[in-house]
Amino acid sequence: MPAPAIQARGLVKTFGETRAVDGVDLTIARGGVYGVLGPNGAGKTTVIRMLATLLRPDAGEAQVLGHDVVAEPQAVREKIALTGQFASLDEDLTGIENMVLIGRLQGYGKTAARERGMQLMEAFGLADAATRQLKKYSGGMRRRLDIAGSLIVTPELMFLDEPTTGIDPRSRNQVWDIIRTLVDAGTTVLLTTQYLEEADQLADRLAVIDHGQVIAEGTPGQLKAQVGTGALTVRVIEAERREEAAAVLARVLDAEIVRESDPTALSARLGPEMRAASALTALEESGIGVENFALGQPSLDEVFLALTGHRAEDKEPEQDTTDGQGERPSAAAEPVSAATQALSEDGDQR
Ligand SMILES: Nc1ncnc2c1ncn2[C@@H]1O[C@H](COP(=O)(O)OP(=O)(O)O)[C@@H](O)[C@H]1O
Ligand SMILES: [Mg+2]
Secondary structure (H helix, E strand, O other): OOOOOOOOOOOOOOEOOOOEEEEEEEEEEOOEEEEEOOOOOOOOHHHHHHHHHOOOOOEEEEEEEOEOOOOHHHHHHHEEEEEEOOOOOOOOOOHHEEEEEEEHHOOOHHHHHHHHOOOOOOOEEEEEEOOEHHHHOHHHHHHHHHHHHEEEEEEEOOEEEOOOOOOOHHHHHHHHHHHHHHHEEEEEEEEEEHHHHHHHOOEEEEEEEEEEEEEEEEEHHHHHHOOOEEEEEEEEOOOHHHHHHHHHHHHOOOOEEEOOOOOEEEOOOOOOOOOOHHHEEEEOOOOOOEEEEEEEEHHHEEEEEHHOOOOOOOOOOOOOOOOOOOOOOOOHHHHHHHHHHHHEEEEOOO
């Protein structure tokens, strides 16, 4: 059996007083997308930089595609591609000039580098902008060029560090498509993100990271089931049939049904089983017309709140000079351990 894409044990990295990464274990199988989800400052980039051999761990060990990141950094570098927040593209060069430069650095001849560069720029919808200087590119175009550049040589493993943070929804969807294409071509992708929705759309499994520690691991479905705060909102066509609809939903969902101020609207919190489809089917079978419905997903904030006891945006001061750095609110202890245990139990059954 080939080595997993990534195997990390007890990774630690401190910067002065900050324990940026505080004992991270990760096992990532080959193929597909593995997500690392966490708020700003959680330690995502530091984990990636250690795995990509750009930063030496203070403690712990990691193998990437079977090679030790400290003992065999060159072997690791030959097999990976890294892109993200620290891409070094040249602002004064055009898009294609940047691509050629990257290609030459990877050992391509001039013509071959240009050919491969154009091919990728076309694939990423950047052909029209090829001869434009990079400083005239939008954020989304830059992000795509950055990914394109790291694909000049098809990598076995690609690190994508927050590839969609701060870009518009259209570019975001394009980046998602690119990632799916990469995966179809056999590349393993390690994606960091602050967005639950992104992890949900792309990741086969994910680790939730906070204060430099993995606090939960599993499939997106398992994580959401732990949180279990999805909500279904239904609007019936005829307001006078709302009570009837409420009775049907109560029966199928086994949940408290909330009558919204809109006289046609009902909502219910969904449990981990998420029986939304059955609920809608039951309404249809009862002959109750549904004007529309919406399925609310738990937000990243809700996931965080449930897993950590604090909100994702409750960011501690960067330089924490108090003694509180390693501590968590005591209210967090229970949900964290419950969620983590449930997930690892599930994981063991694979
Ligand atoms: N080179 C560095 N020097 C000092 N502190 C750093 C450095 N890199 C990261 N940090 C700190 O380490 C913590 C984790 O940072 P980072 O890994 O960049 O988090 P994320 O990528 O999840 O936003 C933060 O508190 C950050 O300020
Ligand atoms: Mg980062």
